[in-house]
Structure formats: structure tokens, C-alpha cells
Amino acid sequence: AGLVIASPSTVDPDYLYTWTRDAALVLKNIVDTYTRGEDRSYRKIIDDYLVAQTALQQVTNPSGTVSTGGLGEPKFNIDGSAFTGSWGRPQRDGPALRATALTTYAEWLIKTSNSSFVKSKIWPVLKLDLDYTATFWNASAFDLWEEVSSSSYFTSAAQHRALREGAELAAKIGQKSVVAEYRKQADNILCFLQTYWNPVSGYVTANTRGGRSGIDANTILASIHNFDPEAGCDANTLQPCSDKALSNLKVYVDAFRTEYAINKGIPATSAVATGRYTEDVYYDGNPWYLTTAAVAEQLYDALIVWKKQSSLTVTPTSLAFFRQFSPSVKQGTYRSSSSTYTTLVKAVKDFADGFIAVNAKYTPSNGALAEQFDRNTGVPASAADLTWSYAATLTAFAARRGAIPASWGAKGLKVPTVCKPNPGPTVQVTFNVIATTVDGENIFITGSIDALEGWSPDTALPLSPANYPTWSITLTLPANTNFEYKYIRKINGAVTWQSDPNNIQSTPANGTLVTHDSWR
Numbered sequence: 001a002g003l004v005i006a007s008p009s010t011v012d013p014d015y016l017y018t019w020t021r022d023a024a025l026v027l028k029n030i031v032d033t034y035t036r037g038e039d040r041s042y043r044k045i046i047d048d049y050l051v052a053q054t055a056l057q058q059v060t061n062p063s064g065t066v067s068t069g070g071l072g073e074p075k076f077n078i079d080g081s082a083f084t085g086s087w088g089r090p091q092r093d094g095p096a097l098r099a100t101a102l103t104t105y106a107e108w109l110i111k112t113s114n115s116s117f118v119k120s121k122i123w124p125v126l127k128l129d130l131d132y133t134a135t136f137w138n139a140s141a142f143d144l145w146e147e148v149s150s151s152s153y154f155t156s157a158a159q160h161r162a163l164r165e166g167a168e169l170a171a172k173i174g175q176k177s178v179v180a181e182y183r184k185q186a187d188n189i190l191c192f193l194q195t196y197w198n199p200v201s202g203y204v205t206a207n208t209r210g211g212r213s214g215i216d217a218n219t220i221l222a223s224i225h226n227f228d229p230e231a232g233c234d235a236n237t238l239q240p241c242s243d244k245a246l247s248n249l250k251v252y253v254d255a256f257r258t259e260y261a262i263n264k265g266i267p268a269t270s271a272v273a274t275g276r277y278t279e280d281v282y283y284d285g286n287p288w289y290l291t292t293a294a295v296a297e298q299l300y301d302a303l304i305v306w307k308k309q310s311s312l313t314v315t316p317t318s319l320a321f322f323r324q325f326s327p328s329v330k331q332g333t334y335r336s337s338s339s340t341y342t343t344l345v346k347a348v349k350d351f352a353d354g355f356i357a358v359n360a361k362y363t364p365s366n367g368a369l370a371e372q373f374d375r376n377t378g379v380p381a382s383a384a385d386l387t388w389s390y391a392a393t394l395t396a397f398a399a400r401r402g403a404i405p406a407s408w409g410a411k412g413l414k415v416p417t418v419c420k421p422n423p424g425p426t427v428q429v430t431f432n433v434i435a436t437t438v439d440g441e442n443i444f445i446t447g448s449i450d451a452l453e454g455w456s457p458d459t460a461l462p463l464s465p466a467n468y469p470t471w472s473i474t475l476t477l478p479a480n481t482n483f484e485y486k487y488i489r490k491i492n493g494a495v496t497w498q499s500d501p502n503n504i505q506s507t508p509a510n511g512t513l514v515t516h517d518s519w520r
Helices: 020-035 040-056 093-111 115-136 153-172 176-196 217-225 243-255 289-309 319-323 339-361 387-400 450-455
Strands: 017-019 075-077 311-314 332-335 426-434 442-447 464-467 470-478 482-491 494-497 503-506 512-518
Touching: 017 020, 020 040, 020 093, 020 387, 040 093, 040 115, 093 115, 093 153, 115 153, 115 176, 153 176, 153 217, 217 243, 217 289, 243 289, 243 319, 289 311, 289 339, 289 387, 311 339, 332 339, 339 387, 426 442, 442 450, 450 470, 503 512
Parallel strands: 426 512
Antiparallel strands: 017 075, 311 332, 426 470, 442 482, 464 470, 482 494, 482 503
């Protein structure tokens, strides 16, 4: 009990696992529903989840132990044992998302005079996740789609929120020793989050590496995860009604207007099916139910805040978004008593409903939601009964009816003037490769993590031939990190890569690592 299964699908694809990320997002919805008083029967589900996660944190896995990076392991077998196959690991959003789900529950328990349960049962789990997040937020990891190893906006946003609200919870229950560090790292992440913004094109770049445009549902999902009804339209945390979030949404949606055959002929200001990112090729790169629902949810969240503050503001950044609905609208603040406000709010509501209608159109008669629907026919595709698809639909429905989550402290946050990194623990790694060369030829190394230049041949790191034919270099790499790398030869501008497969290594929690490779 307590483990959330991603999908019952066992072949093409096999999703019969529990992902820390998916489970936490599903539980956050259940916790919100429970703490709003909408369904008190959910208490056992939440407590079962807590028990299961308490055990799961302690499972040694390919990412490490509970104290050496194992919390970054993305998925486990459904019996709670470690999944030991090859995978994109670590993924650092899971601990932060789990922390947010449990913090929301803990805050409610405190309000209902149950602090002792929070201190004895929830805090030990939370502290492990928050300590991990504070330590490793600045280290590369695979994104929520498990494909790109870099810094990722969704992950950074989840980490910022977790530490911000985690610090406040810690203060309430007397865990004062961690408060300053959590707040410090939250400030550092908030500063870092601003660097993802692409001011020229008006969108949030999803990943710092990966070779794609960076227009990605990653950022829409981050905005709705960050929604704080007390924060207004703050752009620093990409609140759903902020000018940056609205501009980002328009760029993201527009990217899919001509991407799928099922979107053909739909007016340029109407809702369309959306996917993860336009360069997607997984199962032919189809639209996803959860990403299409997320667009609707962001818009519903925006409507909640506009109605709460009885106004909306059009800025140079959000002007293009609003002109979809009123081509002559100008910059400025429009009170709820104005006809412009009424026109825009109705249009945005209709626009949001359109995305729900798209999903409904391609949902089979039995109501089952798969992961994707075919880009040409609309037929459900990939994993059947994806738990996240259902959760995304329910959270969008909740936002549509005006349900609000608890505030998490996003109101009035100030971005530090100087961004400070937190490299976390590091180890020294010496790479040795035996390679014979000709005059003028040199050996370099590059790999999957930032410290190895992210597979860039142009900035690959030079090895020393002091012990020729062994070439060597000693580098400082993040501890507890899985990575891949290759050597390359350079001569007269020509680059030759070491043949496949990539070399694979894992750095230890401490100490040193020495590799002994041969050119191939």
C-alpha cells in the first residue's frame, strides 16, 4: 500500500513502476483535495503514501544509499525494491516534489493540532528530502522527461518551492538548525530561476543543455506547480497570471499549432493539442493529455487571481498574449468594472475550456486516459491509464471551479542581486586513456555533465601527455553522480570521436576515482 503506479502497462511501454515524481504530483492533488475538506476518506491514502515513502527512501539503489545520493533515484519496482536497469539517473525533482506534498499535509496537521505526528512521522522524511535538495540543487540531473542531463526549469522551480516552504515548516516545529540553510539555498535558486528567461523570444528556456529550442511543457507544469494564490501575478516565481508565464504559454501553444495533423484548420487564437516539445520523437512525438490539461490549468489559475484582485494588467511582455483575444488592447491595468476586463476574462476562460475540450474530443468513450494521443488520428497512444494524466485532469477541473491550493510563501519574495551557486560535495577524478598520436594531435575529454562540458567538442578539456602514451587529466566532479564521457582527438581543426559506446562512470560519495581507458 502507498506506492503510486505510473501505469498498469507492462509492454510497449512498460510503466509498471513507481516514479517518485509522478507519485508526488498525484499525492499533492490528493492532499489538496483532502485538506480543502472535499474528501476526508483520503486520509488513509496519504498516510499509506507516507509509510511507503519512509521505506523507499532507505532502499539502496544505483544512485546510491539514502546518505550518498540514492534519493535522486527516479523509479522503483512496485514491490518497493530497487530498479537496477539502465536509466536516466539521477533525477533531482522527485525529492523536492515529495517534500511539497508532505509539507502541505504537515501544515494542515499543525493547523488541526496534530504537531506531534508531524514531528515524529513526517519531519524525518521531509528533512532527508530537503537536505538532499539543498545540497544538490545546483548539480546536473536528468529532466522530468528523463532525456536531457542539465539544469532544468521544472526541477529548479520544484526545489525552490520545497526549500522555501520547508524552512517555514521547520521553524514552526522547532527545527531551527536547518532554517537558515534552507532559506539561503532557496534564495540562491530563486536567483538562478531568473536566468532561464529568454527575453528576446519571450519564453522560459526549459533546459540549460539538450540542443533544443527550450520551448517545453516543462515550464507550463512549473508554473502551475508554483501557483500561490497569495502571490498575485509575480513573475519571479512564474505565477500563472504573470506576464512572463502568459508570454511563455503563448509561445509554447503556438509552437504546436502546425506540429500535429489534428491541429490543422484550427483558428490561430483557439486551443490546440499540445505535447512535451516540438522536437519530441518518443512514440512519434504525440500530444499528451497531461500537457494539454496543464495549459488549461495555468489559465484557470490566472483567472482565479484576476478575480481575487479585481483587475488584470497588460505589460509589454504579455501584450501579445492578450492581443489574441482583443487585437486593439493596450498596455495598462484594467479594473473588473471595465469592459476590457470583462472581454479578456471571458476570452481567456473560453480559451482554457478549449484545451479541456481538445482532451475530451480524443478521450475514448470509457473515459480512459493514456499518456498520449496520436498526432494524426487522435487515437490514444503509448501507456494506457497513465496516473499522471488523470491527476492532471483533476487538478485542471479543480482550478476551473476556483479551488485554490494553500499558499507556500511565494508572496513578496526578493531576488538576490547576486546569484550564488551551491556545487555541493565534490570528488577528484583522474581520467587516464592510452592513445598513440601523431605530431600536432591531442586528446580531449567531454561528457554528459557540466563539469565535462556537456558533450561539447569545442570546449572539451585537454589531457596531458606527460606519461605518453597515457594521457591524463584530474578534474573536480560532483559526488554521487552517474555520468557518461568520451575522448576525442583534435588535429588541424579536425575532430575524431572515440567509438561507441559511451564510457560510463559513477563518482563516489567521497574520496577519489581513477579511470583507466584505452582509445578505440
